[in-house]
Amino acid sequence: MHMEFLETEIAKYQRRIDKIKANPDPTKLKSNLQMYELERDERIAELEAWKQGKPFASGMFPPVLLRSMGFEIYDAEMACDRMERWQVKKYLQRCRELGFPDQICDRTVLKIPMVLDEDFPNLSLVVANNWECESIPLTFQTIAHLRGIPYYYLDVPFEANEETLQYVVEQLRELIDLAESTVPGIKYDEDKLIEVQNIEKRWYELYQDIHRLKRRVPCPVPGQEAFKEPRWPSLYHDPARALEVFRIYHDEIVERAEKGISNVPEEKLRLMWAVSGPFYARPDPFSILEKRGAQAIYFQIGNASRVAGINFGIYGDETEYGRKLSPLEEEARILNQSAWGGLGRRWVDDILIACRDLKLDGIVYFQQWGCTVTDNLAKNVAEVAEQELGIPTLIIEGRLLIDEAFDPQEMEDKLNGFVDICLARKGIA
Template structure:
């Protein structure tokens, strides 16, 4: 058994039980307002946690390399403690923050990264066998992974990537610079982690599943433009796991096919998530209070949330960002070059692409405003909030609500103040929408 002991199963056992309850509820007494395909999603999530549990108990390596395919192609089970930390809101998060405060650790960085530290030090999630630390995403995530590697003696490799948008610019030199580092990392893993050997055929297979998976998301993006929008805000806000993250990526692709089919049927019938009818369409950006439900509250007031802005996802969905298998200057990239291309991630770039993706999403989906959640300790997004708001005002004539808060730590949450700000913003956005309509018709 892993030296961490049985405590490392705590989180996994809780999540397996949660998924089992949801699966049973959907099969026994399904909610007609929610997608039937959700049963496949929860089966995928359950099976992933079971796979992690079995890897932990048997000593099979867990790791995190870039966006995913390379992890499995190296013979490791994906380690996703950052995403796992997102599900510790409420009393669990409070327990972790109390540990942070008692230990004199900083608590004002990104909540998911803060929680990761005690979550791992308390042994509530399995220790990884190897980590890639990189500046491809945000600085807090990079530092959290680095802290894990250093304090838990985890072998790791830092991949340095240019801040420029080398994917969009088709910059061969930058692509080669990152690709060469990935080959070096592969050699390091094979030397340091027993049982790990790069399998290129499996890598190609996983990349193809990711391509098919994202192609369904691209179809979904077009459906999100429908007025009214049938997707609930909770559906829009759900962070994406790529197909390769799951032990059965083929099933993940099938889930997305069925989900898109369900959404398409709702669009054809004119189903609206906002009630009694859709009067406003807003973009939700960055993060949100996971311990509250602003989305149902908004829908009850006629406000739809067709999309959420989180790093690169909407770029993939809108076909503005290359996905796995897209050509590079007319040629097909090698599997490792493809992983190097995908490490050109929006949050690892300069600020303009982050602004651009907001404007593009608003244009594509006919949105009337932006709710920009200023998550404590998120320098990547917080520093750009005012720039996004000013640009949306100048280019689209739509308002932005900059609202400060925390993802997981609920002790500072003032529900009355938060929802009062949303209420006031709805009135502003609706008035501005009416003004634009009058100007268009005059």
């Protein structure tokens, strides 16, 4: 048996590393080299962990807690995001052969055949929660059922307060008990939890510093970089190294800001990109916007406002709950406030806060097929943004990974038409 997904990832990142070393592109960030080396080495570490029989657990949330118990982390949805085109087609075909619906969110359903076909190490524990969305826990539940894997569902309430915080903490204790009683070699280590939390805290601080730099005009952060989903250090085998690589990236963004470097030196429009986007699109939507003097400088996802530091606290903050939190309460805090899993008003409010903070001129709202937590809120966002901020919203329907229904010309025409509307609103010819 071989781990096709991990082996493909290792080869892919090695090709990118070799290309940069042989012929560096001056238009790209220099820190891409360290980022690719980190990702390559992470897959190598995962492959070695599989060979040694170490336990893997799903759980992009809560990865810090799972690390503290000794698990390797399967970052399922992000793993799907990194698929090459042939892999998407392969797993899509397998989904159809196995009878799974392919009209739901593609970054969630494609992981089912990846695990069932043993292209990724089998999981010893599956953890899911409604903090993320509906499709993620349902697809994880399917994997757990079909493979006979212990499964724990974290029920995160709609509102965040002291009562719901303790409700989540009790579930985290139950999760620890389940893991320790069912997976050999697993043991919760509070000192390890605190160690990784401190690393995550420093990562949050760096990320929030980058967000503050986005307030500058022109914005020093390229649209493709702003669009990236945050990669927490705890997702990596070596969180401390992941933090150091992110620090290198942070320092390069700071240098760009100090030197006034931007992909759009004559910035005319500042935009939000919400939910997801077509990873396969060529030309990519951000380069289309940048040619028109527009930058998508903020990516709205469920935890974006906390990560950016514009709403809710991070590790060590005593204002959100009015007191110092215990290590497990700190993990519950992160889970207890996400616009994916909360009421619709939270999602809308997070968008308004970011638009005001960065003085944005418009919103591109990508209606991802099967995203039950955001699709029906698109028109609400558009109406409220118009009423309260006086800015327009472009709603585009599409998929992240599956390109069967994608029309690149239609995408380009819609983006250019939206730029025209935003420029006219600002009185720019």
